[in-house]
Amino acid sequence: MGTMTAPTRPQYEIRAQHTDTTVTVYQAYAPSIGLPAARDGRFPEVWKRDRMTWIKPSFLWMMYRCGWAVKEGQETVLAVEIVREGFDWALENAELSHYVRGVHPDRATWQHNLRRAPARVQWDPERDLRLDRLPYRSLQLGLSGEASRRYADEWTVSVRDVTPLARQIHQLVRDGRLDEAAALLPHESPYPLGGAPLPAAAA
Template identity: 50%
Template sequence: MRTREIRALHDRDSITVYQAYGPEIGGPAARHGTFVPPFSRTRMTWIKPSFLWLMARSNWARKPGQETVLAVRITRAGWEDALAQAVLTDPDRRVFRSSDEWRRSFARAHVHVQWDPERSLNGGKLEARSIQVGLSRHIVDRYVDDWILGIEDRTPLVRRIHGLLQAGRTTQAKALLPKERLYPLPSSLARTIGAD
């Protein structure tokens, strides 16, 4: 069974990733179409193409500091550039010959990749894995200045889907989810990030 595949909302030129912030960062980012202060360029920022994974992480935008859900549309070239520089957060034997090799690579990495259990609509953990990509301060400028094509505040959609779920209207909630599908990865990138 293939469990490590990237599923995302994407087209020929772009891929949508999700982030959750407090309103002081999320609001200005949505208004400006990119990140502006007080967003910090000096710390790692994590981007995730799975909407439902972020819903589980942010508790449907109800966790403090994660009340604003942003859909960040970035270039596929930027996304694949990040993946090409990535090192897994664990010493996967399919990628690294030894723990020492992984440790050396990880210490130099500007991008981290982590595979976490994908989530169901109700927040349950699935067998499939969902990718998280951590961009260090060494690459955040490129993310903000070169890769971002636009940012939309998806918090109203999040609240609507969550409200339907709470009302037991699962079919209607599911119909509103972003249409994520398999992202085609070049084999060299798949090897780098330990994808199936």
């Protein structure tokens, strides 16, 4: 199965559904936010633009995080298409979400940079269709301040409700029909890392 066989994948790689101009990321919300966002193609006014928001290019990591759209407050899964220019800007201005010796000069410098950065990068184990860990990492990108506002009001091209797709794939997985489930997954291919910070200097 394609989602589980990738022995040569780099440990740190952004995989996303993307075009020449856009990249798709995923978020999950309560229906009170998710449904109006999908209906109007933009985030509603009640969406707090001064809070940190995490976007995920990996559909399966989103499924792991929201429990296939079952977890409370995460029942509506959104595919948010944003301009690559904005995504790249966030990566280039991001700091790692945790301190790494050898990457940062010292903990104080990292903390100072983290406070000032409009975005933060976190690398978590990628997931397969059963939501088990894979031996390589997936990007989570946290946006705050300027990045969060620009994401909601400038970078967003479209917002789609992909909850039905999540439920369809989940049912196939529960039925043991993994090949059929894999065929429905969004096609995610390597995306240029650009300025994304990596946890290891050797990476």
